[in-house]
């Protein structure tokens with residue numbers, strides 16, 4: 331079944347042994363179709379049982395029966411490996427899901443059964459342990475959820491201020507007190523990619539996608555090459571969280587209004603208040619406007635994607651900050667500085683983003699709390715109507731973030747103001763490092 335690398339240490343010259351002396355006996359490098367009998371999985375099938383579960387786990391009979399490449403938990407799969415390596419987690423631990431079931435029902439949508447509409451998450455990821463418990467037992471494989479649904483209470487300074495200013499009212503149901511405590515329904519989603527569908531979104535072949543995912547992660551997932559029969563992949567990337575204000579059952583009701591913000595993570599601003607960008611102010615504005623929509627009888631939705639620094643990561647982001655600040659930090663150079671370091675201005679690729687909106691049953695958005703043309707285009711291309719676009723109010727833009735917001739508006743971001751010209755961008759300066 332497996333290709334076992336042999337440990338021929340005795341034939342390796344001494345100098346090489348010193349570089350690499352780790353025995354690799356009994357390590358399974360990859361699997362091949364002829365030695366496997368994966369659990370049947372038909373993405374986009376018209377009923378649950380025909381679709382089947384997504385099984386990446388190699389535990390129990392999973393080595394021959396898994397039907398997904400990769401591992402559960404997104405980027406956290408590495409911590410799981412570390413926990414096993416350090417004997418803190420048993421490799422054969424069986425989860426007990428008593429009382430872990432969803433805190434509310436997300437109404438089933440036709441999109442859950444269509445292989446083109448949803449390609450980057452398992453539409454049944456919150457129900458796996460219930461729908462496929464019999465498969466798990468009869469096939470002796472480990473089946474885990476990739477979606478979890480809960481309820482919570484939020485406390486944010488901006489919500490308290492909004493209540494104090496009379497911007498948000500205390501209704502006892504959504505905003506519960508003068509502190510601005512906010513009731514929220516939440517959905518956490520781990521990525522599950524249907525590789526033919528992801529390739530289709532990017533207009534490339536599945537073969538090209540598999541080859542680049544294999545080669546450009548330095549060979550992390552050999553099954554991308556050796557298992558063309560396996561069509562799903564759990565990538566080691568961040569997932570997303572859906573924050574729902576108001577009754578979640580209203581989301582898929584076309585009679586009800588929806589205010590929506592799709593937000594990509596910016597830890598420095600979102601959590602730590604960095605004023606170089608508009609992320610936290612726009613996020614807070616988005617939450618407050620979403621709550622207002624819920625209080626008016628509709629629903630507010632904020633989707634938070636773990637795509638730090640335009641999916642370039644914080645290290646690249648800070649390198650760009652340095653290059654900007656040492657280069658005079660003008661708006662006309664804003665995107666250029668990112669391109670110099672990262673090779674692209676943005677790596678978020680919004681093509682997969684609308685999947686979660688389709689999963690929720692959103693077919694129109696009354697108030698889109700985003701200025702991004704990339705997000706707008708992706709949502710509209712997915713067949714979801716956007717009725718009104720709401721930019722961040724001018725007074726919420728920190729002075730040092732004018733460089734970013736003006737460069738973005740010049741490049742096509744939505745604004746109710748006239749877009750600055752290329753010449754005007756030259757005179758938009760950020761704070762110099764002397765001011766920090």
Ligand SMILES: [Zn+2]
Nearest residue numbers: 596599607609
């Ligand atoms: Zn930011």
